[in-house]
Amino acid sequence: MLQLEQKCCKTRQSVVHRVEIVPRVVRVLAIEGATESVRTNVKHLEHVQVQGSRGDVADKVADVRDTTGRSDSVENEAEESFDWRERAKLDGVKAYMRLRRVPQDLQIKVIKWFDYLWLTQKCSEEDKAINCLPDKLKAEVAIHVYLDTLQKMSIFQNTEAGFLRELVLKLRHVLYSPGDYICRTGEVGKEMYIVNKGRLHVVTDNGDTVLATIRAGSYFGEISILNMGTAGNRRTASVRSVGYTDLLVLNKEDLLDVLKEFPAARSKMEEEAWNKLEKSKKALREKGTMGRCQSTPGLVESRGRIPLENTCISPVNTKSTQAYSAGHSLFSPSPSPVTSRGFASAGNNVNVNNGARSMDSPMSATSSGHSSEDQTARAPQSATTQPSTGRQSTHSGNMTQLVSEGATPLLGASEALLAEIIHIRERLISLESDNATLSAKVIKQEREVQNRLDEIQMHICGASSTSSLEDNNERNRESII
Ligand SMILES: Nc1ncnc2c1ncn2[C@@H]1O[C@@H]2COP(=O)(O)O[C@H]2[C@H]1O
Numbered sequence: 001m002l003q004l005e006q007k008c009c010k011t012r013q014s015v016v017h018r019v020e021i022v023p024r025v026v027r028v029l030a031i032e033g034a035t036e037s038v039r040t041n042v043k044h045l046e047h048v049q050v051q052g053s054r055g056d057v058a059d060k061v062a063d064v065r066d067t068t069g070r071s072d073s074v075e076n077e078a079e080e081s082f083d084w085r086e087r088a089k090l091d092g093v094k095a096y097m098r099l100r101r102v103p104q105d106l107q108i109k110v111i112k113w114f115d116y117l118w119l120t121q122k123c124s125e126e127d128k129a130i131n132c133l134p135d136k137l138k139a140e141v142a143i144h145v146y147l148d149t150l151q152k153m154s155i156f157q158n159t160e161a162g163f164l165r166e167l168v169l170k171l172r173h174v175l176y177s178p179g180d181y182i183c184r185t186g187e188v189g190k191e192m193y194i195v196n197k198g199r200l201h202v203v204t205d206n207g208d209t210v211l212a213t214i215r216a217g218s219y220f221g222e223i224s225i226l227n228m229g230t231a232g233n234r235r236t237a238s239v240r241s242v243g244y245t246d247l248l249v250l251n252k253e254d255l256l257d258v259l260k261e262f263p264a265a266r267s268k269m270e271e272e273a274w275n276k277l278e279k280s281k282k283a284l285r286e287k288g289t290m291g292r293c294q295s296t297p298g299l300v301e302s303r304g305r306i307p308l309e310n311t312c313i314s315p316v317n318t319k320s321t322q323a324y325s326a327g328h329s330l331f332s333p334s335p336s337p338v339t340s341r342g343f344a345s346a347g348n349n350v351n352v353n354n355g356a357r358s359m360d361s362p363m364s365a366t367s368s369g370h371s372s373e374d375q376t377a378r379a380p381q382s383a384t385t386q387p388s389t390g391r392q393s394t395h396s397g398n399m400t401q402l403v404s405e406g407a408t409p410l411l412g413a414s415e416a417l418l419a420e421i422i423h424i425r426e427r428l429i430s431l432e433s434d435n436a437t438l439s440a441k442v443i444k445q446e447r448e449v450q451n452r453l454d455e456i457q458m459h460i461c462g463a464s465s466t467s468s469l470e471d472n473n474e475r476n477r478e479s480i481i
Pocket residue numbers: 183189202211212213214219220221222223224225229234235236237238239275276277279280
């Protein structure tokens with residue numbers, strides 16, 4: 001035993017040999033029994049083994065369990081081992097952050113994230129831990145871990161037996177920190193999320209207005225994947241994590257594959273998506289967020305707008321307009337909402353995905369080029385406040401031709417023109433959005449009508465084939481007679 005202790009101590013100094021020695025020592029201890037101090041040394045050795053895969057620990061656990069049946073203490077050891085490995089990972093990350101001079105607040109955020117992992121006994125790479133298993137075993141483990149969550153979700157109630165099992169296999173696990181944006185308005189939707197733990201807010205562009213709260217057992221991010229918003233495959237809102245959230249992620253392709261096989265689940269999801277869009281619209285209206293909100297391309301608030309034909313164009317001083325246009329390209333893409341908001345509004349947001357996704361924002365080049373605040377800033381007095389006497393506007397395509405009768409502008413000509421153009425552009429976008437909403441509804445109704453027609457046709461075919469059968473029988477009978 002003494003020899004064994006010495007061996008352990010030596011090994012402690014020479015980590016190089018630990019890999020071969022630890023399992024042996026554990027085995028020997030398990031078989032022979034050991035003093036407390038030897039056990040402590042062994043524990044330490046296990047903890048030092050920071051880079052070992054989970055499988056190593058599992059092996060040891062299995063070994064000990066096989067020979068002694070003392071699973072409790074082994075489980076404790078496995079837990080401690082887990083702690084040590086995570087702590088060692090944190091040490092590595094800390095060293096890296098110091099070396100790379102990562103800002104202090106970001107360092108704190110990372111450390112807090114590790115704290116959260118410890119508290120909840122989560123592994124920073126949970127999914128990777130079971131990647132080494134063959135598919136069938138992996139499926140069994142995943143089902144054990146996630147099925148419960150999925151079964152509690154209303155959307156998945158009464159779904160066919162195979163549906164959840166297929167879904168479970170495609171899920172990935174991610175953790176978000178407080179204040180992280182999981183998705184941003186206008187990004188192309190590539191994933192759907194199921195909330196395992198935690199709470200999230202659906203927010204408008206600037207993050208100030210909370211449109212809805214998403215809780216554990218719900219899901220989000222499906223609207224863009226199902227192309228149901230007026231912005232097609234773009235996110236209709238931003239979603240921000242309130243505290244730490246534990247999400248299950250499903251890729252677009254995987255979701256669509258599964259839904260193809262289970263159309264009933266798709267219909268349910270579409271129905272819920274409509275409800276969400278309606279709810280957000282209502283919330284926007286109630287919160288008095290006027291005008292088109294950049295954050296919700298799928299949600300157009302038309303109340304309080306002036307009709308296109310009522311928009312007025314102030315007289316133009318051609319020179320000043322040209323000068324202005326040269327300096328500020330009105331129709332050139334404004335900065336993407338994601339990029340412009342960037343990480344500034346996200347505060348301590350460190351999610352790498354968020355940064356990477358920012359490029360996708362559609363609004364940068366098209367519809368909501370300017371947020372409502374931008375517009376206020378650029379056009380201190382909107383065109384609606386201007387008198388419309390003596391002026392007319394004619395529209396040709398997207399361009400506005402100005403037919404001015406020389407009325408005195410209240411604003412400087414260029415400012416007024418700018419305000420006008422922004423306003424008209426906004427109105428056009430709004431019309432486009434309305435149009436898209438209606439188109440989506442029409443498509444949905446068309447599909448329903450088509451389904452119904454198919455049913456009726458089937459029914460008629462069935463009936464006619466029965467009646468023709470009867471006719472035949474009748475004729476046969478007659479011929480026999
Ligand atoms: N009112 C709402 N309630 C709950 N979730 C919403 C609401 N509005 C939008 N969402 C979710 O926020 C998601 C943002 O990305 P998607 O548009 O892909 O899908 C959206 C919905 O899943």
